[in-house]
Amino acid sequence: xxxxxxxxxxxxxxxxxxxxxxxxxxxxxxxxxxxxxxxxxxxxxxxxxxxxxxxxxxxxxxxxxxxxxxxxxxxxxxxxxxxxxxxxxxxxxxxxxxxxxxxxxxxxxxxxxxxxxxxxxxxxxxxxxxxxxxxxxxxxxxxxxxxxxxxxxxxxxxxxxxxxxxxxxxxxxxxxxxxxxxxxxxxxxxxxxxxxxxxxxxxxxxxxxxxxxxxxxxxxxxxxxxxxxxxxxxxxxxxxxxxxxxxxxxxxxxxxxxxxxxxxxxxxxxxxxxxxxxxxxxxxxxxxxxxxxxxxxxxxxxxxxxxxxxxxxx
Ligand SMILES: [Zn+2]
Numbered sequence: 001x002x003x004x005x006x007x008x009x010x011x012x013x014x015x016x017x018x019x020x021x022x023x024x025x026x027x028x029x030x031x032x033x034x035x036x037x038x039x040x041x042x043x044x045x046x047x048x049x050x051x052x053x054x055x056x057x058x059x060x061x062x063x064x065x066x067x068x069x070x071x072x073x074x075x076x077x078x079x080x081x082x083x084x085x086x087x088x089x090x091x092x093x094x095x096x097x098x099x100x101x102x103x104x105x106x107x108x109x110x111x112x113x114x115x116x117x118x119x120x121x122x123x124x125x126x127x128x129x130x131x132x133x134x135x136x137x138x139x140x141x142x143x144x145x146x147x148x149x150x151x152x153x154x155x156x157x158x159x160x161x162x163x164x165x166x167x168x169x170x171x172x173x174x175x176x177x178x179x180x181x182x183x184x185x186x187x188x189x190x191x192x193x194x195x196x197x198x199x200x201x202x203x204x205x206x207x208x209x210x211x212x213x214x215x216x217x218x219x220x221x222x223x224x225x226x227x228x229x230x231x232x233x234x235x236x237x238x239x240x241x242x243x244x245x246x247x248x249x250x251x252x253x254x255x256x257x258x259x260x261x262x263x264x265x266x267x268x269x270x271x272x273x274x275x276x277x278x279x280x281x282x283x284x285x286x287x288x289x290x291x292x293x294x295x296x297x298x299x300x301x302x303x304x305x306x307x308x309x310x311x312x313x314x
Contacts, residue, residue, distance in 0.1 A: 006043055057101045088112040
């Protein structure tokens with residue numbers, strides 16, 4: 001399986017349009033030791049012909065253009081000019097920075113979207129713009145899954161791609177735009193998911209962009225993965241409050257911080273098997289600064305910090 005990281009920042013990207021935090025300011029001034037990043041987006045493929053997106057970021061159009069593998073391939077003159085190697089999208093939550101990109105894929109291209117019944121209802125029943133994805137009968141096919149149960153990802157032809165996906169419940173937190181009445185009808189176990197993708201040879205990718213807490217069961221799951229892409233949104237729990245002057249803690253918005261005894265660096269220190277990579281990094285996170293002590297601390301602990309454009313095989 002080939003894994004491509006098309007974007008590695010949290011919602012807002014790096015720099016963020018309305019942010020003058022030390023990181024964003026230094027990046028704009030050209031004095032930052034570190035890289036700009038688009039909003040988190042991962043693409044995977046087993047045969048390098050059918051690709052699957054994990055989430056659909058608001059930066060998706062530019063991310064596709066920056067990735068030749070995802071361009072329409074016209075190998076023969078008889079081939080249709082409107083086509084795409086993107087066969088499907090797996091949605092792990094209904095956050096805007098994870099679903100807005102779907103609206104950018106509205107040009108009548110057949111596409112399969114895998115998600116939970118609850119996330120599908122939020123998008124299709126409460127947000128009428130998503131009807132643009134269902135103007136033609138063969139345009140978008142919704143494929144519901146249940147957390148805990150594995151399901152195959154299908155190629156365009158409807159064949160098994162030989163990649164299997166399984167979602168695990170990480171949190172019961174629905175986005176703020178979901179109304180209280182709708183929330184009361186939804187299954188809390190379908191709100192915020194991690195994805196495990198498995199190849200036919202049993203190699204596993206764990207994709208966990210929003211993790212509110214870590215327990216023993218999750219740690220065990222993560223230690224069975226070969227590559228772990230984990231929530232690196234915030235360095236500290238009060239990071240947003242300090243930058244904004246008010247607001248919510250990292251954990252209140254569904255993200256365990258990287259640092260502190262309760263943070264992921266410490267809680268996951270015992271992982272032995274996976275290559276460990278932080279993704280979904282907020283622009284305020286000091287570990288983005290490669291000249292800083294936080295960056296050194298993370299790298300010394302054996303973690304990598306994802307950058308746009310990375311790819312690897314497993
Ligand atoms: Zn910033």
